[in-house]
Amino acid sequence: MSPRISPFRAAAAAVALCGLLAGCAGTNAAGSGPDGGDNRFISGGGNVTQYKPADRKSVHDVGGERLDGKAFKLAELKGKVVVVNFWASWCAPCRGEAPSLEQVYTENKAKGAEFLGVNFKDSKASAQAFERKFKVTFPSLFDADGQVTLAFREVPPSAIPSTLVLDRQGRVAVRIIGPTTYSKLNPLVGKVLAEK
Numbered sequence: 001m002s003p004r005i006s007p008f009r010a011a012a013a014a015v016a017l018c019g020l021l022a023g024c025a026g027t028n029a030a031g032s033g034p035d036g037g038d039n040r041f042i043s044g045g046g047n048v049t050q051y052k053p054a055d056r057k058s059v060h061d062v063g064g065e066r067l068d069g070k071a072f073k074l075a076e077l078k079g080k081v082v083v084v085n086f087w088a089s090w091c092a093p094c095r096g097e098a099p100s101l102e103q104v105y106t107e108n109k110a111k112g113a114e115f116l117g118v119n120f121k122d123s124k125a126s127a128q129a130f131e132r133k134f135k136v137t138f139p140s141l142f143d144a145d146g147q148v149t150l151a152f153r154e155v156p157p158s159a160i161p162s163t164l165v166l167d168r169q170g171r172v173a174v175r176i177i178g179p180t181t182y183s184k185l186n187p188l189v190g191k192v193l194a195e196k
Helices: 007-021 092-111 124-133 182-193
Strands: 047-050 063-065 071-073 081-087 113-120 140-143 162-166 172-177
Touching (some): 047 182, 063 140, 081 182
Antiparallel strands (some): 081 162, 162 172
16 A cells, blocks of 8 residues: 655645756755745755866856845846855845855955845845844845746756855856855855956
8 A cells, every 4th residue: 555645745845846946945954934935945064066167157147136126137247256145034044154155245345256145035024134134235136936046047056045156257166055154155255266
């Protein structure tokens, strides 16, 4: 006799599969975030992948509305090293890494690095409260429906939180799946900044 799968478990499995196929989230924890958001996230140390210049994939057509309501296109940062962090206010590891991200941003902005957050499946009010609480000064795109995240499908972030470091040509040089720290991220940003 085969075991029956409850409708709830079947639905949860379908949501998990859709999230992974879209490259939107990891699978280390499950639940339901505010506003019906997907709150699967990775805790613990981030998994780092560095790509050689010949193996890097470009990111195209990324844009949307920032949390402050202004329109934004990633192309505006052409020629800069760009750190893209995927986060949500309901994600505990995102809260843990926020001070480190802000510190790396502050120390590297004058050297030509820019930071961009992608606030994933969240409410705008909760995301703005998160930025105030953690004194985040770099902008974030509001990605309530996951469409901005899909623009990174060539090298999908795959989890919340995740961080990508784009080189000056807009190609993914580094991918960190899971939370990052100052001591992990800062040298990676410095390495990409040093490239000619």
